[in-house]
Amino acid sequence: MTTTVNSIDKIFIQELEKILGKPQSPIPLHEPEFSGNEWTLLKNCLDSTFVSSIGEYTNQFEVMLTEYTGAKYAVAVVNGTAALHISLMLAGVKLGDEVLVPALSFVATANAVSHCGAIPHFVDSELNTMGMDPWALEEYLSKIGEVTSQGMINIKTGRRIAAIVPMHTYGHPMNIESLLNLAERYGLPVVEDAAESLGSTYQGRHTGNFGLIGILSFNGNKIITTGGGGAILTNNAELARQAKHLTTTAKKPHPWEILHDSVAWNYRLPNINAALGCAQMERLSLFLAKKRELAARYQRIFANGDQYTFVNEPQGCCSNYWLNTIRLNKPDISTRDDLIAKANAAGYQCRPAWGLLHKLPMYKDCPRSSLPIAERLEASLINLPSSPKLLSVT
């Protein structure tokens, strides 16, 4: 047993070394790259003195996001969590509702539900896409859900199920079309968490642009970064108007009067962060190309292992390969942790999947379906260093 673990270890580190070289210093999981106009745009921003909630870069960044994703409207905000919070509210999520979210996701997906005063309801994932499983969900809802004039009710808790939040794990598109079909049949709005999947398409259409409303994140570890940042995407003009209004203190337009017409948030992305975003968007295609090439290298080396499988983009999808990932063929948390510990010790920053959300203390009593695949993925996923700049390391 120990011998087997050791040999997986050694092979794993050797293979990382083949792809990434021997680290001079630790290789981060995902590092941003500022080799374009970041500099110039930040300077313009300072020179103009418009660094805050008013400024042309925030507007320009929104335009760049609509042009790139094909969504009609984009509203730039301080981060992905804020984007998801407002999107859920706009989808009609209210105090005491339940919202279907994957158990396998970053904690923000569930936190945003909590920020609405609602309760996350955890559902299972598919093995290949690592995203919400529409078929398992359908079977589950047929048992616990009842469609009434008030919407879908969870017959076990008596609470309304108000929305579904699929998430595109590590940039790989989940089966969004099947999920949309299911959601439509049950009358549930879809809020698409595309925090990790800027640059990823499903059947040629950009992720985040399928549901009623979708969100992006530009945190420092994402494919492009604004320091902190996020965006709300939608094709619905009225939702876009409300998203902008609620994220900018609901101030009524006037040259000097200060009146507001709704409880609202101060979530607008500052102009200085958007300046960074504009420069990063100019580089997105290059980042994507470099990341695909890096993914191809990982794929070539890791494809033949009998211990683990490299996670490829799902069929019909183009993934941004935000985080390259392998999956242990035999799920085992201690093997996983051993590989990760050895890799980190050798200077390759690897990490496991997020601890499943239904096991976290604040969410342990929330409703959930059986979660066999999420459990299996948790015990088998390992993220690998994925910065676009890694290509120049070797």
Added chain:
Amino acid sequence: MTTTVNSIDKIFIQELEKILGKPQSPIPLHEPEFSGNEWTLLKNCLDSTFVSSIGEYTNQFEVMLTEYTGAKYAVAVVNGTAALHISLMLAGVKLGDEVLVPALSFVATANAVSHCGAIPHFVDSELNTMGMDPWALEEYLSKIGEVTSQGMINIKTGRRIAAIVPMHTYGHPMNIESLLNLAERYGLPVVEDAAESLGSTYQGRHTGNFGLIGILSFNGNKIITTGGGGAILTNNAELARQAKHLTTTAKKPHPWEILHDSVAWNYRLPNINAALGCAQMERLSLFLAKKRELAARYQRIFANGDQYTFVNEPQGCCSNYWLNTIRLNKPDISTRDDLIAKANAAGYQCRPAWGLLHKLPMYKDCPRSSLPIAERLEASLINLPSSPKLLSVT
């Protein structure tokens, strides 16, 4: 009547011209100034690639804030609203509670209460400080408040009154010591909204450092800016620990495991915004000196008017004079609006006070005391251009 209004107009514009010169282009109400190390620190930030939630500038900015304000702990967050939201939660404000806030404040003061699921309860201000009136509040609470084992209960609504949020209007310290005495007698925690008063002291002690917890804002229009930003100040180690934890997704420290132990927020100030903040803090003393000199000029010119009074710092206080302000001796909204319209047309960006919070549609049914002074202030306050750089205009 028309003649009087016209003559006030003309005098007002003439006096602005004496102080600020004839505008070549519109003079903003408050413009930031980036003439120090902003540039260098932003460049360091980009060069290090640490622009996001992890980075040394955010830590350094927090240290600079503690050193400057004298508060033991500072936690830097995305904006003042977020700071107030978390501070109220940490002060124990819960769903369905009431929180005493001034009717005369920026809407964020009330919104942060709403973000906790609590209800703002509006109280009156003092004429001179423009901040919450501790004596009027005491008289009011003696009528509507009952101290019970559950805390203070509003006998009219049956709801718990959970906290008091005084605010230092336009940078002028309110009577914080009298308010603290009152709060102590009634067992109410004080969350001090010092969003506008960085650099202002009351009896030599920095505002924001009196209550259980206090907040600052670094929005683009404030005395220093981080683009968007805010901070939580406290002298309580445990509150500081919780503030940091709840604003950073409550992640448990570990080199690679991703586990969280509480519903939490993504409110950390990004490193790139903090870099700007560090450079701005280096300039704060200079900004304060320039602003005091500008205030002195306004004071000299406006002191002798029989139509309006320049708002001086309260006795025993040192104000940052964030926004220089005059008060019409005869409160009248149409005179106020006429002066503001004429000033703006002449290129001097002036503005009225915020529309009183209890009149806004989302807060119109909230509990409130009588508000004679807030009403009077609303009809008489005019903010004047106050950027530190204005001294070099003339």
